Amino acid sequence: xxxxxxxxxxxxxxxxxxxxxHHASAVDKYDAILTAQPxxxxxxxxxxxxxxxxxxxxxxxxxxxxxxxxxxxxxxAWQGRGIVLAKxxxxxxxxxxxxxxxxxxxxxxxxxxxxxxxxxxxCRYKDAIASFEQVLTLKPDSYKAWYNKxxxxxxxxxxxxxxTSLNNTLIIKPSCHYAWNYRGMVLSKLEQFQESLASFxxxxxxKPNNANAWYGKACSYALQSNSDRxxxxxxxxxxxxxxxxxxxxxxxxxFNRIRTDPRFQALLQDKT
Numbered sequence: 445x446x447x448x449x450x451x452x453x454x455x456x457x458x459x460x461x462x463x464x465x466h467h468a469s470a471v472d473k474y475d476a477i478l479t480a481q482p483x484x485x486x487x488x489x490x491x492x493x494x495x496x497x498x499x500x501x502x503x504x505x506x507x508x509x510x511x512x513x514x515x516x517x518x519x520x521a522w523q524g525r526g527i528v529l530a531k532x533x534x535x536x537x538x539x540x541x542x543x544x545x546x547x548x549x550x551x552x553x554x555x556x557x558x559x560x561x562x563x564x565x566x567c568r569y570k571d572a573i574a575s576f577e578q579v580l581t582l583k584p585d586s587y588k589a590w591y592n593k594x595x596x597x598x599x600x601x602x603x604x605x606x607x608t609s610l611n612n613t614l615i616i617k618p619s620c621h622y623a624w625n626y627r628g629m630v631l632s633k634l635e636q637f638q639e640s641l642a643s644f645x646x647x648x649x650x651k652p653n654n655a656n657a658w659y660g661k662a663c664s665y666a667l668q669s670n671s672d673r674x675x676x677x678x679x680x681x682x683x684x685x686x687x688x689x690x691x692x693x694x695x696x697x698x699f700n701r702i703r704t705d706p707r708f709q710a711l712l713q714d715k716t
Contacts, residue, residue, distance in 0.1 A: 459490075467498035485515040492524045501528045519549035526558055535565040553582040553589075560592055569596040587616040591623050594630070603633045621650040621657070628660045632667060632698070640664045655685035663698035671702045678711055 454473045461470035474491035475485055493508035505528045511521035526541030530693075549555065573596045578679030579589035594609035610627040613620060616690040623639050628643035641664055647657040658681035665674035681689045690712050693699055 462490075462494055462497065463705065465497075467494045470494040471498070476533070483514055485511045485518055485521070488514065489524060490522045492521065492528070492636055496524065496528050496531070499641070501531050504528045506689045517548050519545045519552065519555070522548070523552070523555050523558065526555075526562065530558065530562045530565060533565065535562045538562040538565075550580055553586060556582065557586070557589060557592070560589075560596075564592070564596060564599075567599070569599045572596045585616050587613045587620060587623070590616065591620070591626070594623075594626060598626075598630055598633075603630050606630050607634070616669045617648050621647045621654055624650065626655070627654045628664065632660070632664045635667075637664050637668055653684055655689055658684065659689055659692070662693075663696065666699045666702050669701045671705050674699070674702050675705065675707050675711065678708070682711060 446585060453476050459470075461467070461473065471491055471494045474487045474494065477487040478491070481487065488507050488511035492504045492511065495501075495504035495507060496714060505525065508521045508525040508528065511518055512525065515521070522541050522545035526538040526545065529535075529538035529541060538561045539559065542555055542562060545552065545555045546559065556575050556578040560572040560579070561699035563572035563575060564571075573593055576589045576593040576596065579586050580593070583589070590609045590613040593607040594613065597603075597606035597609060607630050609628065610623055610630060613623040614627065616624070624643050628640045628647065631637070631640035631643060644657045644661045644664070647654055647660075651657070658677050662674045662678035662681060664675075665671075678689070678693060693708075694712055699708065
C-alpha cells in the first residue's frame, strides 16, 4: 500500500472520528498523515477543525495558519481561521479571514453565515443582516440564516420584521426550540402576549427542560402584571438553570412591575 492509499484511509478514519465527536483521536490520524506528508495542507486544515471542535483554539489557529502558508488560496483554512478567531472574540480579525475565504469561494453560504455572526459580535447589525441575506440568496432554506437575521433585526428594534424571519425559520424547522423561544420574546416586545405564551409552549413541547422558555413565559406574565403566574414560571426556570436565571432576573426590566413582590425577591436569593 502506497503513501496516497495510507493517507486516504487515515483521512477517512479522521472524518468518522470527528463525526462521532472523538476529536483527539481524529487529531492523531491527521498527525499520522503529516508525519509522512508534512506539506499536506488538507491534513493541516482537517487537524485545525478537529482541534477547534475540541476547544483547543490556539492550537487550531496554528494548524490553519500552516495550511494557509502551504496553500494561500485554500478557502476552507481561511474560514476555519475565522471561526477560531471569532470563538476567541477577535471579531475584526475573524472578518478579515472570512473575507479572504469569500474571495476564493464567494458562493460558500457557510462563510457568509460566519461572516454575519462575526459582525454581530461587533454590534454591526445592518452589515450582519446583509451577510445573512447573502446566505439566503445562496440557500433559501437555511433556517439558521433566517434565525440569525431575526436576531439582528431584533437588536435594531425591528420586531415586526424579526417576527417574519422567525416565522420563516419555523416553517423550515418546526422543531427549532430556540427559535420558538426567540419568537416568544419578540411577540412580548410587540405586546402580543397570548401568541407569545403559545410560542414558549411550543418550545417546551420540543424541549421540556428548557430554562429559556420558562423564563420567557415568566417575563410575558410579568409584563402583564400577573405576579402569581410570573413567579410560578420563574421558579421553574431557576430550577433548570439557577445561577443564570437568577442573575438575569435581578436586572431584567421585564420584571419591573413585580420587582417589589417579596416572593420575587425570595427567588433571587442564592440557595448555596
